[in-house]
Amino acid sequence: MKSGDIIIYACVxxxxxxxxxxxxxxxxxxxxxxxxxxxxxAVSRDKEN
Known part of the structure; x- marks a missing residue:
């Protein structure tokens, strides 16, 4: 499971x-x-830079 998915699940x-x-x-x-x-x-965008 990706960390981005965990963020979405937690917010839901x-x-x-x-x-x-x-x-x-x-x-x-x-x-x-x-x-x-x-x-x-926002998190994924910060990791790109």
């Missing part, structure tokens, strides 16, 4: 947890997924 789980606390899990998962991809992109 955190987003789901926050969504469950607010009463809407699916939007939390989707926000976490989006943030995970953004963080993965």
């Amino acid at each position: 789980i955190i987003g789901a947890g926050i969504g469950l606390m607010l009463g809407q899990a699916l939007p939390g998962v989707l926000v976490g997924l989006g943030l995970g991809y953004l963080i993965k992109y």
